[in-house]
Amino acid sequence: MAKNLDMCDIPRKTALSVLNTLSQKRHFHLDRTITDSVDNADLKLSNRDRKFLNALIFGVLRWRGNLDWIIRHHSRTRLEKINPEVLNILRLGLYQIFFLDRVPDSAAVNTSVEMAKLAAPHWVVKYVNAVLRNAIRNRGSLPFPCIEKNPAEALSISKSFPKWLIKRWIRRFGIEKCGKLCDSLNVIPPITVRCNTIKIQRNDLLTLLSLEAENVSPTLHSPDGLFFVRPNKAIHEFSVFQKGFFQVQDEAAQLVAYLLSPCPDEIVLDACAGLGGKTGHIAQLMKNTGQIIAVDQDRKKLTQLKEAMQRLGVDNVTTCLHDFKTPMEKFQSQGFDRILFDAPCSGLGVIRRNPDTKWELSSQNLNLYGKKQLNLLENISSLLKIGGIIVYVVCSFEPEENELVINDFLKRHMNFKIQHEFKNLPFDIRQFIDPDGFFRTSPHVRDMDGFFAACLKRTA
Numbered sequence: 001m002a003k004n005l006d007m008c009d010i011p012r013k014t015a016l017s018v019l020n021t022l023s024q025k026r027h028f029h030l031d032r033t034i035t036d037s038v039d040n041a042d043l044k045l046s047n048r049d050r051k052f053l054n055a056l057i058f059g060v061l062r063w064r065g066n067l068d069w070i071i072r073h074h075s076r077t078r079l080e081k082i083n084p085e086v087l088n089i090l091r092l093g094l095y096q097i098f099f100l101d102r103v104p105d106s107a108a109v110n111t112s113v114e115m116a117k118l119a120a121p122h123w124v125v126k127y128v129n130a131v132l133r134n135a136i137r138n139r140g141s142l143p144f145p146c147i148e149k150n151p152a153e154a155l156s157i158s159k160s161f162p163k164w165l166i167k168r169w170i171r172r173f174g175i176e177k178c179g180k181l182c183d184s185l186n187v188i189p190p191i192t193v194r195c196n197t198i199k200i201q202r203n204d205l206l207t208l209l210s211l212e213a214e215n216v217s218p219t220l221h222s223p224d225g226l227f228f229v230r231p232n233k234a235i236h237e238f239s240v241f242q243k244g245f246f247q248v249q250d251e252a253a254q255l256v257a258y259l260l261s262p263c264p265d266e267i268v269l270d271a272c273a274g275l276g277g278k279t280g281h282i283a284q285l286m287k288n289t290g291q292i293i294a295v296d297q298d299r300k301k302l303t304q305l306k307e308a309m310q311r312l313g314v315d316n317v318t319t320c321l322h323d324f325k326t327p328m329e330k331f332q333s334q335g336f337d338r339i340l341f342d343a344p345c346s347g348l349g350v351i352r353r354n355p356d357t358k359w360e361l362s363s364q365n366l367n368l369y370g371k372k373q374l375n376l377l378e379n380i381s382s383l384l385k386i387g388g389i390i391v392y393v394v395c396s397f398e399p400e401e402n403e404l405v406i407n408d409f410l411k412r413h414m415n416f417k418i419q420h421e422f423k424n425l426p427f428d429i430r431q432f433i434d435p436d437g438f439f440r441t442s443p444h445v446r447d448m449d450g451f452f453a454a455c456l457k458r459t460a
Contacts, residue, residue: 011049012092012111014038015056019088022061022356030061030356047233059099060091061355062186065160067091070098073142074134077127085119086128093132098139105136151175155182164363165348177444184444185351190215190227191235193246194254194277196312197224198284200245208240220446221427222254224281244311249277250350252441252448253395255432257281257340258425259439259455260391264289266337271295271324271380276305276317278340283314292316293331297323324376328383335385343373345394345401349450352443370400377409381416384458389419393453397442402452406438409456419455 018037022030034057038045045053060067071090072079079087093112096103109132116128147154152170156163159182169178191213195202202224209216212232219225226246235241235248257278262268264287270279273294282292294317296302302319309317322328346369347357377392384390394401410416420437422429431446432439439453 009049009111010043010045011053011056012115014043014053015060016085016088016092016115018057019060019091020085023084023088030057030354050234055100056092056095058188058355060088060095061359063095063099063160064091064355064359065162066157067094067098067160069157070094070135070142071131074131074138075127083120083124086116086124089115089119089128090131093128094135097132097136109133109136147175155179159183159186161185161358162361165358165361168363180444181442184442184447187352187443189250189352189443189447189449190229191231191248192219192250193226193228194222194249194281195224195226195246196244196280196284198288198313199243202226205240205245208245209238212238212240219251219254221431222251222258223426224284225249225251225254242311244313247277247280247308247312249281250353250449252349252451253277254281255427255439255441256342256391256393256451256453257285258427259393259422259429259453260285260338260340260389261422261424262286262290262338266290267334268292269295269331269336269339269380269383271339271341272297272343272376273305273319274298274301274342276308278342279305279317280308280312280314282340283309283312283316286316288314288316290316291318293318293320293336295320295322295324295328297321324379327379331383335388336383337385337388339380339384339388339390341377341380341390341392343376343392343394343401345369345373345396346398347395349395349397349441349443349452353449366398366400369396370405373401373405374408377405378412381409381413381456381458386458386460388458390416390456390458391453392456393439393451395449395451397440397450397452403436403438403454406454406456415460416456416458419457422455 014037018033021033068079089112093108096108097105112132113125113129116125145154145157152163152167156166161182169181195205206216206226209228213228214230216226216228219227262282262285268282270282270292273279273296279292279294294305299321306319346361346366347354351358381390418437432441434440441448441451443450
């Protein structure tokens with residue numbers, strides 16, 4: 001085995017390790033798993049190898065359904081009976097064969113076989129070799145389902161999404177729009193960042209980023225955002241990142257803080273603050289004045305949030321550990337002027353950034369998320385001052401997590417109303433607000449992540 005080890009290059013081995021960890025289904029987060037496997041392991045990768053590693057991990061996760069369908073057609077062993085590590089080796093090999101033009105078929109097969117030698121007995125190694133070579137021979141004659149006869153199955157396989165989700169989207173959007181939505185979620189998005197105007201202006205940051213990446217350009221709607229592709233190193237290695245000149249954040253997420261419209265010297269609650277992407281934006285909109293209480297149930301995330309605020313030069317944020325499953329008595333008496341509730345959700349709106357999400361969900365999950373979101377919203381909203389604003393936001397476009405949560409909440413709380421008018425926003429909000437006053441974005445419409453938000457004002 002020691003002799004074979006050298007033949008399995010580091011990007012492929014590391015990709016296999018990440019996929020194997022995710023296959024254990026113990027609520028591992030994709031980004032954290034990659035960080036643990038690469039950065040925390042002090043794995044020395046060239047920029048080229050890092051890009052190849054990411055292409056393998058995200059490509060296999062993005063196209064897993066399609067790859068598994070190919071495996072079923074070339075394997076006598078049922079998919080659920082294949083050892084998970086062997087299955088991931090097959091997926092990695094097939095992804096290179098069917099999706100990466102620059103990788104020779106022979107290299108994809110040979111490296112997969114060598115990885116199998118490290119994980120399985122010789123007859124399994126032969127099985128891996130046979131499946132991959134049969135797939136190559138039959139590449140042009142695979143009997144894909146006909147979309148006219150069975151649109152759900154055809155789209156599920158060709159677009160690589162769970163059939164339950166495809167059926168759901170066909171009912172809601174129709175076949176054509178469902179296909180476009182899937183395509184947009186399968187596209188690798190550009191890197192989007194938000195300029196930290198506490199330290200630098202967007203035009204100046206654009207000039208500096210142009211030395212580190214290609215095609216740097218302003219976002220179309222957010223006045224603080226920039227797009228770019230093909231960075232010449234990892235983002236956290238950028239000197240402008242280390243100086244706190246920007247945060248990585250999708251354009252849709254940037255627009256959410258503007259819906260909250262925090263003012264200098266107000267007291268703001270950032271509930272479920274996570275790693276602080278929106279916390280930092282709220283701080284810069286408040287011109288680093290007033291007070292922001294950033295709350296999360298994950299102590300490690302709060303530690304990382306503090307580090308991010310220090311890098312950004314933000315000094316008006318205080319962190320607090322709480323899960324909001326019960327009311328937060330600590331701040332009950334003072335009340336907040338504004339609250340951002342970035343609710344835990346399915347994450348279906350950010351599949352293009354987290355493709356593992358689509359394989360971990362079920363329709364039952366959506367109902368469970370909705371119940372949890374309503375409970376948390378009720379506990380958090382009690383902290384809002386009369387006349388204050390709470391923004392409920394999720395990165396999902398599913399009704400169970402969107403309007404159904406808000407409608408149920410409003411039925412129970414007559415002292416809250418949806419805010420329909422938005423003043424002094426630096427972008428045209430009418431493009432994103434539906435007739436009910438709900439904020440919505442979608443990848444297949446404006447190349448943003450899929451977000452839903454509702455602004456609720458407490459009237460009494």
